[in-house]
Amino acid sequence: MRTSIATVSIAGTLPEKLEAVAAAGFDGIEIFEQDFIASDMSPRDVGRMVADHGLTITLFQPFRDFEGLPEPHRSRAFARAQRKFDLMNQLGTDLVLVCSSVHPAAIGGIDRMAQDFRDLGEVAAQHGIRVGFEALAWGRHVNDHRDAWEVVRRADHPNIGLILDSFHTLGRGISLQSIRSIPGDRIFFVQLADAPAIPMDLLYWSRHFRNMPGEGDLDVTGFMRAVTATGYAGPLSLEIFNDQFRAGLPRLVALDGYRSLVDLMDRVRRQEPALPSALPDFPAPAPIKGVEFVEFVTSKKEEPDLSTFLSGAGFTPVARHVSKSVTRWRQGGVNVLVNMESTGFAHSTYVVRGTTVSEIALKVPDAEAALDRARALHVTPHAEDVPPGELSIPAVRGVGGSVLRLLDDGPTLSRIWKADFAEAAAADAGVGLTGIDHIGQTMAHDEMLSWSLFYHAMFDAAKAPMVDVADPDGLVRSQAVQSGALRVTLNGSEARRTLVGRFVEEGFGASVQHIAFATNDIFATAEALAARGFPILKIGENYFDDVAARFGLPDTLVARMKPLNVLYDEDAGGQFFQVYSRSRPEGLFFEFVQRQGNYDGYGAANAPFRIAAQKRATRPPGLPKF
Numbered sequence: 001m002r003t004s005i006a007t008v009s010i011a012g013t014l015p016e017k018l019e020a021v022a023a024a025g026f027d028g029i030e031i032f033e034q035d036f037i038a039s040d041m042s043p044r045d046v047g048r049m050v051a052d053h054g055l056t057i058t059l060f061q062p063f064r065d066f067e068g069l070p071e072p073h074r075s076r077a078f079a080r081a082q083r084k085f086d087l088m089n090q091l092g093t094d095l096v097l098v099c100s101s102v103h104p105a106a107i108g109g110i111d112r113m114a115q116d117f118r119d120l121g122e123v124a125a126q127h128g129i130r131v132g133f134e135a136l137a138w139g140r141h142v143n144d145h146r147d148a149w150e151v152v153r154r155a156d157h158p159n160i161g162l163i164l165d166s167f168h169t170l171g172r173g174i175s176l177q178s179i180r181s182i183p184g185d186r187i188f189f190v191q192l193a194d195a196p197a198i199p200m201d202l203l204y205w206s207r208h209f210r211n212m213p214g215e216g217d218l219d220v221t222g223f224m225r226a227v228t229a230t231g232y233a234g235p236l237s238l239e240i241f242n243d244q245f246r247a248g249l250p251r252l253v254a255l256d257g258y259r260s261l262v263d264l265m266d267r268v269r270r271q272e273p274a275l276p277s278a279l280p281d282f283p284a285p286a287p288i289k290g291v292e293f294v295e296f297v298t299s300k301k302e303e304p305d306l307s308t309f310l311s312g313a314g315f316t317p318v319a320r321h322v323s324k325s326v327t328r329w330r331q332g333g334v335n336v337l338v339n340m341e342s343t344g345f346a347h348s349t350y351v352v353r354g355t356t357v358s359e360i361a362l363k364v365p366d367a368e369a370a371l372d373r374a375r376a377l378h379v380t381p382h383a384e385d386v387p388p389g390e391l392s393i394p395a396v397r398g399v400g401g402s403v404l405r406l407l408d409d410g411p412t413l414s415r416i417w418k419a420d421f422a423e424a425a426a427a428d429a430g431v432g433l434t435g436i437d438h439i440g441q442t443m444a445h446d447e448m449l450s451w452s453l454f455y456h457a458m459f460d461a462a463k464a465p466m467v468d469v470a471d472p473d474g475l476v477r478s479q480a481v482q483s484g485a486l487r488v489t490l491n492g493s494e495a496r497r498t499l500v501g502r503f504v505e506e507g508f509g510a511s512v513q514h515i516a517f518a519t520n521d522i523f524a525t526a527e528a529l530a531a532r533g534f535p536i537l538k539i540g541e542n543y544f545d546d547v548a549a550r551f552g553l554p555d556t557l558v559a560r561m562k563p564l565n566v567l568y569d570e571d572a573g574g575q576f577f578q579v580y581s582r583s584r585p586e587g588l589f590f591e592f593v594q595r596q597g598n599y600d601g602y603g604a605a606n607a608p609f610r611i612a613a614q615k616r617a618t619r620p621p622g623l624p625k626f
């Protein structure tokens with residue numbers, strides 16, 4: 001598989017872009033003309049610099065407003081093409097993209113356009129150049145790849161071929177079946193982009209909202225299955241016009257791009273096993289079986305406060321780590337570790353961020369297989385020296401540089417609690433928690449796509465629609481992802497004074513902001529929490545009046561919810577009850593939930609009231625309440 005990305009997809013100067021693209025593992029780069037013109041390097045120097053990075057120029061683009069023009073525009077267009085072909089010879093690339101014309105003088109006419117391309121093919125051949133025709137979704141006369149293909153077919157010239165761009169095809173909802181009948185050797189190039197399903201003007205959508213395959217809602221996999229079926233074996237190139245990526249860190253955006261391409265082609269080969277695949281073999285994504293533990297890092301000074309919080313939530317310290325200053329707390333099937341080491345990775349996390357979640361351990365079907373998949377996706381592995389006798393647990397870096405451990409039921413890793421911890425004392429029933437329902441990870445707004453891609457590619461996680469939550473100080477966006485038994489909500493905000501915005505700023509980056517524990521009896525849990533003096537979040541009277549009216553709840557139920565501060569939501573599948581803690585000083589909080597039936601959400605409708613209540617509860621005395 002030859003991978004490529006357009007320079008327009010990432011931020012920086014041309015040298016910075018090349019550096020990032022090469023570092024991410026791509027084979028080639030599309031030079032977007034503007035990026036070349038804006039640089040002050042000669043075409044030969046650019047060509048040399050590309051080669052020095054081990055890359056090739058897969059495409060030069062775009063050449064606009066060429067076909068279907070009357071004279072004198074037509075001759076001007078040919079003269080312009082000559083100049084660009086000379087430039088391409090110096091750059092050292094042989095393929096140019098002509099996008100369909102939007103010129104006001106263009107007359108169209110399929111045979112006129114075909115003739116234009118046949119003549120252009122002759123000029124191109126003299127320069128050793130091939131020309132690919134792409135239908136822009138908003139082209140004046142050609143806006144559908146089927147028409148572009150008909151023009152190319154009638155041009156009938158070996159130097160003229162078709163360029164497919166998933167955005168233009170999928171954005172217009174054009175049948176993917178129509179791709180399968182195009183001969184693969186007539187497709188000169190394939191560009192890939194996804195996009196969120198937001199109804200808007202095609203051109204504006206394309207120029208601002210494209211994203212990496214797997215980050216949006218378009219069927220890019222279906223598109224590539226059809227392309228692969230044609231026998232096309234050329235480069236697969238990302239062409240992503242995205243406001244956020246243009247302002248992002250070039251290396252991270254390029255890395256996400258590489259990951260998205262590998263994941264895409266992995267999906268294609270698994271869905272089209274009869275077709276040849278140019279991808280090296282690596283394991284399929286596997287759904288997560290559960291969260292084995294969550295680890296906090298803290299200090300001697302802050303540990304008593306964290307311990308009070310954990311005991312209040314019903315956890316009991318049951319064992320010490322055999323060599324490290326780590327305590328295992330337990331309740332029901334839930335394990336929470338508290339790490340107080342004064343050296344090593346966990347401690348350096350504490351030094352930067354204070355008390356925080358430094359690790360999440362996931363139970364997967366096969367940890368080594370998951371690690372192999374991570375390597376193929378260029379996910380950063382994490383390794384530490386382990387004393388003899390203790391387990392070396394495969395791990396990768398997750399959100400905010402935290403550690404994601406990979407455990408399984410195999411003979412080695414299933415020994416984790418026996419090998420690494422002293423024998424566990426019995427834990428009492430606690431407050432009736434049975435597991436981890438979901439984990440809320442808070443991050444900068446522009447990291448959200450990146451981490452949803454991470455979970456999607458690593459664990460085949462499905463994404464729920466993005467929801468907006470109103471914080472009194474700005475909007476927060478929340479994206480839920482789920483793989484098997486793991487549910488994660490990714491939260492971000494561009495507004496700095498939201499709970500989410502402050503958490504990222506004050507915690508020096510992304511991390512877990514809340515953990516939602518499951519219970520089978522929310523009222524018993526809420527009573528037990530209250531009896532233990534746990535800092536439960538007080539919910540205002542107005543909320544209960546509204547929720548009772550909204551869902552027509554019986555008075556008896558509301559009368560139980562109110563004193564225990566239990567929130568309620570429902571969807572077509574079932575009911576949902578929630579109790580929250582107040583925010584801790586570092587912004588972290590717990591949630592306790594009961595799902596009934598097949599309720600599939602996260603109580604997003606309640607989030608604005610929960611946030612307002614949390615802000616009210618932590619506001620210093622003397623400031624006006626809201």
Ligand SMILES: O=C(O)c1ccc(O)c(O)c1
Pocket residue numbers: 061062097099134136165191206207239
């Ligand atoms: O938005 C554009 O003009 C544009 C240009 C070149 C392309 O390949 C494309 O897909 C879009």
Ligand SMILES: [Mg+2]
Pocket residue numbers: 134165191239
């Ligand atoms: Mg394109």
